[in-house]
Amino acid sequence: MTKHLLLGQTLHFTGNPLTTAWKDCAHHDSAGGVLIDGERIVVVGSAATLKDENPDAKITDYGSALITAGFVDAHMHYPQTGIIASWGKQLIDWLNTYTFPEEARFSDRAYADQIAAQTLDLALAHGTTTLTSFCTIHPESVDAFFSAAATRNMAVVAGKTCMDRNAPDNLRDTAQSAYEDSKALLQKWHGKGRATYAITPRFSPTSTPEQLAALGALWAEHPDTLMQTHLSEQLPEIDWVKSLYAGEQDYLATYEKFGLLGERGLYGHAIHLEQREIDRLRETGAATIHCPTSNCFIGSGLFDLMGLAKTGLNIGLATDTGGGSSFSMLRTMAAAYEIGQLRGTALHPAQLMWLATEGSARTLHMQGKIGHLGPGAMADITVLDLGSTPAIAQRTNRADSIWDALFPTIMMGDDRAIKDVWVAGQKH
Ligand code: GUN
Ligand code: ZN
Numbered sequence: 348m349t350k351h352l353l354l355g356q357t358l359h360f361t362g363n364p365l366t367t368a369w370k371d372c373a374h375h376d377s378a379g380g381v382l383i384d385g386e387r388i389v390v391v392g393s394a395a396t397l398k399d400e401n402p403d404a405k406i407t408d409y410g411s412a413l414i415t416a417g418f419v420d421a422h423m424h425y426p427q428t429g430i431i432a433s434w435g436k437q438l439i440d441w442l443n444t445y446t447f448p449e450e451a452r453f454s455d456r457a458y459a460d461q462i463a464a465q466t467l468d469l470a471l472a473h474g475t476t477t478l479t480s481f482c483t484i485h486p487e488s489v490d491a492f493f494s495a496a497a498t499r500n501m502a503v504v505a506g507k508t509c510m511d512r513n514a515p516d517n518l519r520d521t522a523q524s525a526y527e528d529s530k531a532l533l534q535k536w537h538g539k540g541r542a543t544y545a546i547t548p549r550f551s552p553t554s555t556p557e558q559l560a561a562l563g564a565l566w567a568e569h570p571d572t573l574m575q576t577h578l579s580e581q582l583p584e585i586d587w588v589k590s591l592y593a594g595e596q597d598y599l600a601t602y603e604k605f606g607l608l609g610e611r612g613l614y615g616h617a618i619h620l621e622q623r624e625i626d627r628l629r630e631t632g633a634a635t636i637h638c639p640t641s642n643c644f645i646g647s648g649l650f651d652l653m654g655l656a657k658t659g660l661n662i663g664l665a666t667d668t669g670g671g672s673s674f675s676m677l678r679t680m681a682a683a684y685e686i687g688q689l690r691g692t693a694l695h696p697a698q699l700m701w702l703a704t705e706g707s708a709r710t711l712h713m714q715g716k717i718g719h720l721g722p723g724a725m726a727d728i729t730v731l732d733l734g735s736t737p738a739i740a741q742r743t744n745r746a747d748s749i750w751d752a753l754f755p756t757i758m759m760g761d762d763r764a765i766k767d768v769w770v771a772g773q774k775h
Contacts, residue, residue, distance in 0.1 A: 563606025
């Protein structure tokens with residue numbers, strides 16, 4: 348198998364900088380190297396030593412560019428690629444006006460194939476090597492996504508979105524068909540190559556209690572799958588949940604009651620949480636996923652990242668496209684920084700980079716396997732040009748540390764900052 352040695356600046360983590368001092372767990376080497384053997388990373392070390400010890404390795408010298416783990420997007424909707432940046436609506440109107448009509452088109456396998464390929468290529472162009480996606484109610488949309496990811500050898504998480512009420516006729520399944528279709532799809536895809544299945548009730552308003560119960564039963568039968576949904580994104584949505592599920596004490600209880608709260612559960616947005624919900628999410632080891640561009644774009648609110656991280660809650664970072672307004676995890680980190688500022692905390696670049704790689708991977712229970720620049724991890728790697736535009740370069744030229752050099756790319760960077768992407772040891 349070919350050995351590759353990538354040279355450049357390197358950044359890797361040995362701990363969580365949200366809960367321990369970033370200086371203790373973020374490691375930068377200005378003359379570093381990453382040795383890849385086949386699909387995996389073997390060593391991250393100094394360029395000089397790795398060159399001496401591996402004369403047979405094929406060298407790619409990235410100069411002063413920064414070699415990091417590939418970005419991991421922990422929540423997005425590939426079927427919404429075509430409607431990203433649609434104007435003027437808040438959540439429920441946005442779903443009805445833009446999202447549902449577009450998602451109805453995914454009964455057509457050819458269209459689903461086209462958008463799946465386009466979305467994965469856009470992700471790679473933006474340095475994102477793993478996507479966690481909702482599909483549509485159509486099983487074909489799931490096949491399209493997993494097939495397109497397999498072609499690219501990408502690690503992805505996805506599932507059939509289930510809805511049996513409060514959605515148009517052509518976008519509704521039933522409790523029984525959601526169970527059967529999801530079961531068939533997870534048997535077909537879960538663990539095949541780099542695919543992971545996530546049982547996917549869209550959110551409580553579009554599922555009857557019977558459907559949530561059926562999907563909770565399916566998760567209990569297949570506890571090694573993930574489960575993804577939405578939680579407490581907008582205040583009118585929460586009021587709606589409370590009226591649909593009268594008698595439940597809060598939004599999370601509508602999932603918990605039906606077996607849809609657990610360690611392998613991913614809860615997108617989770618902005619307006621009550622104390623009991625925070626406690627239950629933490630106690631069960633479930634993950635909340637921060638979607639900062641979406642939370643601004645759809646007008647949802649300011650996620651309390653630092654407050655929740657301090658309680659020990661698991662948190663990932665995500666674009667939430669097409670409610671999110673960018674395919675870029677750099678832009679997503681920038682929005683997380685801005686929301687942090689509005690809540691009184693300036694997130695350090697090490698914390699932002701950790702969230703976009705290690706943190707998201709941990710929510711997917713793939714820590715050490717993806718989103719990680721270290722021995723044994725899959726060689727899913729992104730190389731960042733820290734001077735990708737004149738505006739960024741003039742600022743980076745004044746930097747006196749890696750963090751000062753990286754922060755302008757986090758705040759102002761986009762796909763132009765992505766110098767190269769490696770997926771499972773292959774340059775894309
Ligand atoms: N809540 C339920 N469905 C969706 C969706 O597609 N996007 C967002 N942002 N929130 C949702
Ligand atoms: Zn979403």
